[in-house]
Amino acid sequence: MIEEMHQSLSIIGRGKLGRALAEAWKGQVQLYSREGRPSGWVLLAVPDDEIESIAQHFEGRCVHLSGSRDFPHIPCAHPLTSFNGEVSDWSDTPLAITGDVPDFVKEAFRLLGFAPFSLPAEKKALYHAAAVFTSGHTATLWLLVDKLLRDNDVHLPGRGIWPLAEKTLLNLQERGVAGRTGPFVRNDIETIKRDTNALPESLQSLFTLLGEFYEGGS
Numbered sequence: 018m019i020e021e022m023h024q025s026l027s028i029i030g031r032g033k034l035g036r037a038l039a040e041a042w043k044g045q046v047q048l049y050s051r052e053g054r055p056s057g058w059v060l061l062a063v064p065d066d067e068i069e070s071i072a073q074h075f076e077g078r079c080v081h082l083s084g085s086r087d088f089p090h091i092p093c094a095h096p097l098t099s100f101n102g103e104v105s106d107w108s109d110t111p112l113a114i115t116g117d118v119p120d121f122v123k124e125a126f127r128l129l130g131f132a133p134f135s136l137p138a139e140k141k142a143l144y145h146a147a148a149v150f151t152s153g154h155t156a157t158l159w160l161l162v163d164k165l166l167r168d169n170d171v172h173l174p175g176r177g178i179w180p181l182a183e184k185t186l187l188n189l190q191e192r193g194v195a196g197r198t199g200p201f202v203r204n205d206i207e208t209i210k211r212d213t214n215a216l217p218e219s220l221q222s223l224f225t226l227l228g229e230f231y232e233g234g235s
Contacts, residue, residue, distance in 0.1 A: 025057025026125060029071060033102040034082060035062035041104045041129050058119065060094070080118050085145040087138040092116030094123070096131055099152050107131055115141060165220075201228035 027047045028035045038060070039048035049055055051063055054074055061068055061081040068081045072091050081088065084095040097111040112126050113136040123133045136144055162178055188196030200208040209228065213221050 025055075026060065026122065027053070027055040027057060028060045028062055029053055029055075029075075030062035032062060033100040034096075035060075036102045037100045037104055038062070038129075041107075042125065046125075058122065060122070061091075080122055084113065084148055085141065087115060087141050089116075089138070092118040093141075094118050094126060094133070095136075096126070097148060113141075113144060161220075165216075199228075 026042075026045075027049055028039050029049050029051060031048060031050055035048055039046055046060075047055060049059075051067065051071060057078065059075050059079045061071055061075075061079055063071055063081075065083050065086045068083060068086060068091065069088060072079050072081065072088070080092050080094050082095055083093060084097070087093065093113070093115040095113040095115075096107070097113060098105070098107060107130040110131050112123070112131040112133045114123065114133050115136050115138050118133075126133060159178060159182055166173065166178075185196075185198075188198070190196075200212065209225070213224055216224055
């Protein structure tokens with residue numbers, strides 16, 4: 018546990034990320050608002066545009082948690098997951114390490130299931146863009162589909178589109194590219210045309226672009 022490492026660690030920021038981590042560390046790590054000024058090492062779970070100004074109060078003893086921003090003088094540990102303010106199963110969840118993050122901080126994250134790996138500063142923007150594709154854009158697509166069906170009086174029973182989403186991701190996890198299914202994989206031109214024409218014009222190009230982008234696994 019963190020106490021056994023004889024190190025002091027606090028979190029600045031009471032958002033979803035800060036609350037979840039503080040709860041997971043079960044009182045060993047204190048949670049402060051952005052105005053807090055604890056002693057010892059701190060994790061900065063604050064908006065990107067506030068990192069530098071808040072870090073000035075903890076020079077040489079802070080680690081920020083932003084996946085996108087890089088500050089040469091502030092090390093970073095970014096958990097590659099989506100937080101809702103509560104403890105979750107973080108087993109084997111990547112933790113991107115950029116800069117000189119203290120070993121005890123990495124070990125504290127390992128105790129929660131995270132898997133630290135080294136991420137060069139020059140790769141952070143690409144890494145974060147991939148994360149946005151995976152999380153934000155994926156969520157947008159599924160919400161768009163749900164709205165599209167409801168707006169056209171197609172009301173799915175049970176859990177709606179979520180079993181399809183879950184099984185799709187499981188197939189990809191287990192089989193990689195071979196886990197893809199659907200008319201674009203089968204090159205079923207007639208079905209693709211029929212599906213495309215059924216969509217609002219504003220969505221047709223997006224539908225075909227996404228379908229054809231990874232055609233053939235290239």
